[in-house]
Amino acid sequence: NAGVTQTPKFQVLKTGQSMTLQCAQDMNHEYMSWYRQDPGMGLRLIHYSVGAGITDQGEVPNGYNVSRSTTEDFPLRLLSAAPSQTSVYFCASSPRGGGNQPQHFGDGTRLSIL
Amino acid sequence: AQSVTQLGSHVSVSEGALVLLRCNYSSSVPPYLFWYVQYPNQGLQLLLKYTSAATLVKGINGFEAEFKKSETSFHLTKPSAHMSDAAEYFCAVSLGGYQKVTFGTGTKLQVIP
DSSP: OOOEEEEOSEEEEOTTOOEEEEEEESSOOSEEEEEEEOTTSOEEEEEEEEETTEEEEOSSOTTEEEOOSSSSBOOEEESSOOGGGOEEEEEEEEOSSGGGSOOEEOOOEEEEEO | OEEEEEEOSEEEEETTSOEEEEEEEEESSOOEEEEEEEOTTSOEEEEEEEOSSOSEEEOGGGOEEEEETTTTEEEEEESSOOGGGOEEEEEEEEOSTTOOEEEOOOEEEEEEO
């Protein structure tokens, strides 16, 4: 059972470039989230989804887009990369009623913007 | 709205000593509380969760946490630290259902031989 799979694991971009971080889960979880982790700031929620076709903004959504066309996939798009988006990005999923269920995390994507 | 505060960004203990990592929460309704552990270059893994069934919650790897409503606390403890416990620990709070989960800023645990 693969759980939550994130690709790529590492990426270097130039300012202004766009890219998509991929996230896939094979647990049939309804609830999926994207977080960014920065030193001393814990995990901050970027966007989340409570099911296919339903997404909402988190704490730090600016500069990022998401869509959820299937239960399994929840890609995160950087529209025009900025150095402030250098971070480690984590995707997580949880079953129905996500708030009272533990989240399952991927291993992260380490993104550097030059 | 909810929030969580972890006191101490770095904690050092000797191998075999008590581990105490502090977490205080703020919530307008009874919350769901979680502790996660993160090893280097990995994602977060669930240690334990509180969902109102019992105030003392036992988790994996010998960790436990006690929910104290009067103190709005959910501190994580382990009687005897092991070298393998060195990691970063995150406390998290949620109001349940489809509500968002809010994470603390994390505490890095160092275990000294």
